[in-house]
Amino acid sequence: MSLDVTRRSVLRIGTGAIAAVASLGPRLGLAESGDKIRIGTIQDLSSFLQPFGTQKKRCLDLAVDEINASGGLLGRQVELITYDSQSNDQLYAQFATQLALRDKVAVVHGGLQSSAREVIRPIFHRTNTLFFYNTPYEGGVCDRNCFCTGTTPGQLLENLLPYMIKKYGKTIYVLAADYNFGQLSEKWTRKIASENGAKVVASEFFPLDVAQFGPTISKIQAAKPAFIINTFVGPAHASFYGQWSAAGMKNEIPIASQTFGEGGEILRMPPEVAEGITVCYNYLDEIDTASNKVFLQRMRTKFGSDFGYIGDLGVNEYQGLLLWAEAVKKAGTLDREAVIKALESGISIVGPSGDVSLDPVTHHCIFNMYLAVAGKDRKFIIQEKFEKVRPTNPNGVCDLIKRPETNVQFQPEAL
Amino acid sequence: MDFFAVVVIQVVYAIATLALISIGLAIIYGMMRVINFAHGEFLMLGGYATVIPTHAGINLWFSMLVIAPVTIGLFGVVVERLIVRRLYGRVIETMLATWGLSLLIIGLVSWIIGYYQEGAAPPLGSILIGSYHVSTYTFFVILATSVIVVGVYVFFKFTPHGLIAQGTMQNDRMAAALGVNVHKVYAVTFGLGAALSGLAGAILAPMFGVMPIIGITYITKAFIVVVSGGSLVIGGTASASVLFGTISQIVTFATTPIVGEVALLVAAVLLLRLLPQGITGRFFRRGL
Numbered sequence: 001m002s003l004d005v006t007r008r009s010v011l012r013i014g015t016g017a018i019a020a021v022a023s024l025g026p027r028l029g030l031a032e033s034g035d036k037i038r039i040g041t042i043q044d045l046s047s048f049l050q051p052f053g054t055q056k057k058r059c060l061d062l063a064v065d066e067i068n069a070s071g072g073l074l075g076r077q078v079e080l081i082t083y084d085s086q087s088n089d090q091l092y093a094q095f096a097t098q099l100a101l102r103d104k105v106a107v108v109h110g111g112l113q114s115s116a117r118e119v120i121r122p123i124f125h126r127t128n129t130l131f132f133y134n135t136p137y138e139g140g141v142c143d144r145n146c147f148c149t150g151t152t153p154g155q156l157l158e159n160l161l162p163y164m165i166k167k168y169g170k171t172i173y174v175l176a177a178d179y180n181f182g183q184l185s186e187k188w189t190r191k192i193a194s195e196n197g198a199k200v201v202a203s204e205f206f207p208l209d210v211a212q213f214g215p216t217i218s219k220i221q222a223a224k225p226a227f228i229i230n231t232f233v234g235p236a237h238a239s240f241y242g243q244w245s246a247a248g249m250k251n252e253i254p255i256a257s258q259t260f261g262e263g264g265e266i267l268r269m270p271p272e273v274a275e276g277i278t279v280c281y282n283y284l285d286e287i288d289t290a291s292n293k294v295f296l297q298r299m300r301t302k303f304g305s306d307f308g309y310i311g312d313l314g315v316n317e318y319q320g321l322l323l324w325a326e327a328v329k330k331a332g333t334l335d336r337e338a339v340i341k342a343l344e345s346g347i348s349i350v351g352p353s354g355d356v357s358l359d360p361v362t363h364h365c366i367f368n369m370y371l372a373v374a375g376k377d378r379k380f381i382i383q384e385k386f387e388k389v390r391p392t393n394p395n396g397v398c399d400l401i402k403r404p405e406t407n408v409q410f411q412p413e414a415l
Numbered sequence: 416m417d418f419f420a421v422v423v424i425q426v427v428y429a430i431a432t433l434a435l436i437s438i439g440l441a442i443i444y445g446m447m448r449v450i451n452f453a454h455g456e457f458l459m460l461g462g463y464a465t466v467i468p469t470h471a472g473i474n475l476w477f478s479m480l481v482i483a484p485v486t487i488g489l490f491g492v493v494v495e496r497l498i499v500r501r502l503y504g505r506v507i508e509t510m511l512a513t514w515g516l517s518l519l520i521i522g523l524v525s526w527i528i529g530y531y532q533e534g535a536a537p538p539l540g541s542i543l544i545g546s547y548h549v550s551t552y553t554f555f556v557i558l559a560t561s562v563i564v565v566g567v568y569v570f571f572k573f574t575p576h577g578l579i580a581q582g583t584m585q586n587d588r589m590a591a592a593l594g595v596n597v598h599k600v601y602a603v604t605f606g607l608g609a610a611l612s613g614l615a616g617a618i619l620a621p622m623f624g625v626m627p628i629i630g631i632t633y634i635t636k637a638f639i640v641v642v643s644g645g646s647l648v649i650g651g652t653a654s655a656s657v658l659f660g661t662i663s664q665i666v667t668f669a670t671t672p673i674v675g676e677v678a679l680l681v682a683a684v685l686l687l688r689l690l691p692q693g694i695t696g697r698f699f700r701r702g703l
Contacts (some may be wrong), residue, residue, distance in 0.1 A: 046522075048628045051530040178673055206672045211623055211632045212432065214425035214553075215667040215675070221547050222418065236632045239623040242534070246550035246622060248541025264531050269624065272536035308531040378533070 036079040037072075037334065039064070039321070040105035042095045042120070044112050047087035048235060051263050052112055055314035056134070057082065060109060062302055063321040073328055081105060089116050096120035100127035106334045109134055109320055112313075113233075114181040118409070121146055125407055130336050134320035135313060136262070136281070138184035139364075139391070140410035142398035145336075147343060147363045149320040149356075151282050151312065153188035154392025156258060159369050160280035161192050161229070163384070164256045169226025170198040173253075175216065175240070177233040178205040185231045185258060187412040188392075201225050211236040213243045220253065229256045238265065245273040254278065261380065264309035271376045279380070280371040283312035283353035286380045287370060295352035312353070319351040319365075323358055344401065355388070362398050364391035417545020422668055424544070428553045430660030431560040432619065434652050436633045437640040438563060439612030441652045443605060444641050446584045449499055450510045453517040454637055455630025457609050460520070461487050461616025462625040463528060466535045475535060483617035484610040491609020495602045503601075517630065524627040537621040552621065559618055563611065568649050570607075571703050580604050581703075639683045645693025649703045654694045658682065 044053035064080050083095035107130040111117040124131035125145045132147045139152030176182035256278045331342035348357030354368040369389045372380035440454045464483040469475045502509045539551040571577035583590040583600045591597045644651025662682050667675030
């Protein structure tokens with residue numbers, strides 16, 4: 001076979017060579033940054049969950065900067081590998097597999113919606129990739145490979161509902177987003193209500209794209225509850241508040257919300273619409289402590305003074321990463337088993353929300369909860385502070401120390 | 416009795432909202448056959464064109480009824496010139512281009528305005544019907560939609576511009592042969608559709624809020640109404656809005672919002688199965 005050097009042959013061989021080199025690319029990349037510790041994150045940085053994912057990513061960036069500025073971890077710099085899941089659960093699955101198998105990261109911090117979490121949690125469990133879910137959710141996850149640093153209903157509803165019941169009355173109308181977070185939260189609300197002598201008079205579930213609340217507002221007026229509790233998620237549901245205040249109902253029936261404020265609603269909604277809504281979170285930008293002032297100043301310096309509202313969606317990521325880093329320092333290695341043992345030995349940090357410690361038994365956080373009411377000038381007014389609030393675990397059903405092979409999400413009926 | 420009145424008001428309001436968000440798209444898609452995936456973003460921009468001047472001190476009604484439609488209309492003319500003009504007749508390319516435009520607009524607004532722009536509170540307070548509170552703004556939306564629909568009808572049926580536009584859409588070569596500047600007609604008609612979308616977004620901004628991604632709340636329903644309505648701008652939009660508004664609200668009142676949404680979608684599927692050309696493909700054919 002003669003080796004004519006024609007243009008066609010050069011093109012063919014050249015393309016083949018480039019393809020071969022390109023396929024080595026990822027592996028080459030791994031080798032070159034072998035000195036950096038790789039942390040993975042999957043966040044919704046575009047489409048309808050963009051405001052939430054962006055703040056979470058910013059908080060992770062800040063935490064990584066702080067770790068690197070103070071000498072890194074185990075003497076090495078830390079690097080954040082980010083995937084944009086575009087508010088799409090299928091992409092979560094794809095990127096989780098990539099982080100676990102191709103990028104081989106030391107830990108993954110990420111996930112927003114509970115539906116996304118339940119897509120990637122089994123993937124990380126199967127591939128033995130340590131996973132931190134740093135978002136408030138409906139509670140119940142009991143999985144040795146997973147650490148959930150966000151609030152659970154036991155922390156949020158068990159402090160918010162008794163406050164509302166004592167202040168306003170014993171009949172509750174529940175408005176919930178129609179997916180696992182909304183549905184399970186509704187079950188928790190019923191349970192906690194009956195424990196406090198109150199009753200859920202009605203529950204309505206809304207697909208995520210319903211933006212017309214006229215019939216619901218009329219039905220609520222017919223039912224005359226003492227107060228409303230909602231688990232609204234997304235831009236369509238946010239229209240409820242405008243329509244409610246337009247109907248003049250703001251001063252008639254008070255609203256408590258499990259989600260209001262998590263996406264900067266306090267800045268976006270006019271005070272005439274938002275005023276009076278009661279919430280309870282681990283973190284609010286308005287917390288008046290030294291550690292929070294320092295944190296906010298660092299955010300301002302890194303992202304400019306118009307970084308918006310952070311809320312506990314963002315701060316949970318920050319605290320989650322710092323907890324993991326603390327455990328790595330204690331374990332002295334990135335090895336998953338050693339880090340899990342370190343995490344289960346009683347790790348705690350001082351975050352923007354105050355003391356945060358990991359509960360070894362449930363792999364969730366024990367921390368402060370702040371109950372607040374939306375005020376007149378685009379700020380929350382903190383009413384009460386609850387300290388060392390333990391995560392939801394009725395009857396000790398989740399015990400990862402005694403039963404480390406557990407891999408499930410407990411639902412309220414089981415308890 | 417007062418609950419019945421409230422149900423009727425909510426049904427009429429839902430019909431009006433559907434018609435309001437769809438009328439701009441009905442002109443752009445129904446008349447010009449341009450599939451505009453950036454339609455939701457025109458509504459979103461209309462919302463911002465209302466709240467930003469309002470917070471800068473300009474009267475809410477002026478921002479809503481003048482500034483918003485004019486700015487978004489002009490923006491529509493620019494979009495038509497730069498993007499849509501090159502793609503007439505090419506359906507797939509138009510879909511892709513407007514989809515890309517939608518992502519671009521959302522990205523630009525998220526970057527330049529951000530997520531924390533304060534919205535406008537619904538004005539006009541509320542009234543009591545029996546023992547039920549109803550927002551007075553609801554009636555304004557119904558009134559505004561009626562005026563807009565009548566205005567569009569009058570424009571296309573009785574003004575020279577409107578008649579020329581209709582003629583151009585039906586047979587552009589004949590219109591050109593008769594001396595009509597076809598490109599100008601397309602640009603103005605697209606701009607009109609955009610202006611109406613901006614106005615719709617402006618009117619609904621106090622009720623729905625403003626966010627860079629609020630467009631997705633509108634676009635599905637708008638397309639369902641326009642495609643099910645068929646090719647006539649007024650007849651199609653009106654008939655489809657009445658049908659879907661009534662079904663979804665009555666079912667929601669009777670059962671739950673989930674079943675109400677499902678009922679609307681099932682109705683759309685059935686309608687298109689029975690009348691693939693939309694309602695006005697079969698009924699009310701001679702009209703606008």
